[in-house]
Structure formats: structure tokens, C-alpha cells
């Protein structure tokens with residue numbers, strides 16, 4: 629951006645984005661302030677399952693953080709300054725999620741599973757960041773948020789440890805704001821999509837979902853069962869939610 633580009637000096641004040649940013653400011657919280665001294669004893673079987681389940685999410689929350697950093701200059705260049713404002717809050721949220729997962733491994737005195745085992749998630753990050761359009765990235769981010777939301781919900785329900793329950797509840801609050809941001813953005817943008825664009829979005833979303841299906845019903849299946857979750861049910865919920873959202877946008 630040229631230094632003399634002062635368009636941002638005239639705010640547009642999109643009511644929805646400002647309301648969402650206010651909510652984001654009011655809902656800020658800190659992983660470090662959770663009651664970690666009340667961690668308690670973790671069930672060894674649950675702990676083993678969670679190590680394998682949270683390791684790929686360490687990759688994806690890191691990816692979300694990086695995605696925000698890539699998307700910010702693009703939305704700024706598009707002149708959508710109110711949406712940019714919300715993206716700044718989202719980047720802080722994603723950084724907190726990554727921090728929180730790291731904290732889990734430290735508190736549980738555990739080491740994440742080898743990065744080679746999590747290549748599939750690295751591939752998903754690459755698929756998400758392919759292309760150069762902000763709206764395509766955001767659609768993938770929304771799908772990932774739906775997936776993460778369902779998984780974090782299952783994790784929260786699987787455990788009694790106070791700081792861990794509170795941490796996942798905090799993640800869910802953040803994700804629900806990201807979800808709302810995507811809805812605000814696409815309610816407006818998707819109306820102007822060409823039939824080819826709609827088709828491309830559907831297909832791209834389907835590919836992403838397919839990769840997650842392979843993980844949830846494949847290598848992570850036994851770990852989900854181990855923590856008391858139902859992989860089939862979880863994936864069905866995810867697929868239905870993504871489909872419903874695509875229909876709402878008219879994709």
C-alpha cells in the first residue's frame with residue numbers, strides 16, 4: 629500500500645462488523661489466567677487420546693494464525709477496512725488457540741505426536757491457502773471453524789478438569805464469533821457470485837471436507853472413541869452444518 633493511500637481515514641462504519649468487534653473486545657480472555665492449579669489427575673487413556681487428537685490441531689491453529697496474517701493485507705488492499713478490523717481480533721483469537729494447545733501439552737507433561745504423522749493436516753493447510761482470493765480463503769476458514777467447533781465441543785464434554793473445560797469453552801466462544809464474521813461477509817458477497825464461482829466454492833469446500841472426513845473417520849477414529857466421542861456422529865454434524873451454510877449462501 630502506498631504511503632499516501634489515506635482512504636482508510638474515512639471509516640465506512642458497517643454496523644455489523646463494528647458490533648462484532650465490540651463483542652470481540654469484550655470477550656477477550658487469557659489462557660494464562662485459567663485455574664491451572666486445579667488441573668487434577670488426568671485419566672491416562674483420555675490423556676493418550678487427547679495427545680493424538682490435539683497434535684494435528686496444533687498444526688491447524690498455527691495455520692489459522694498464519695492465514696489471518698496473509699489475509700489481512702489483502703482485505704486492506706481491497707479497501708474493506710471494517711472487515712479488516714474484525715480480522716485483527718480474529719488473529720489474536722487464533723494465536724490464543726495455538727497458545728492454549730501448547731499449554732495443554734505443557735500441563736499434561738506430554739509431547740505432541742510426530743509432525744510426520746500430521747502431514748495430512750499440513751496438506752489441509754496448503755489446500756486452504758491455495759489461490760489468492762480473500763473470499764475463497766475465508767470460506768475454507770469457515771469450514772475449518774465448523775470442524776474445530778464440533779471437535780472442541782466433544783473435547784469439552786469429555787473431561788472434568790476445570791482449566792481444560794474452561795479453555796475449550798473459550799475456544800468455542802471465539803469460534804462462534806469467527807463464524808458470525810463469515811456469515812456477515814458472505815451474506816453480502818455471495819449474492820454477486822457468478823454461477824462458476826458458486827460451483828468452485830462448493831467443490832473446494834467438498835474437497836476440504838473430504839480430507840477431514842478421512843482424518844476423523846480414519847486415523848483419529850479410535851482416539852475419539854477413547855475419549856468417549858462418536859466419530860460418525862461428529863462427522864455427520866460437521867457435514868450437515870457445512871452443507872446448510874453453503875445452501876444459505878446460495879452456493
Ligand SMILES: [Fe+2]
Pocket residue numbers: 689692721722725776
Ligand atoms: Fe482457532
Ligand SMILES: [Fe+2]
Pocket residue numbers: 692722773802803806
Ligand atoms: Fe477460528
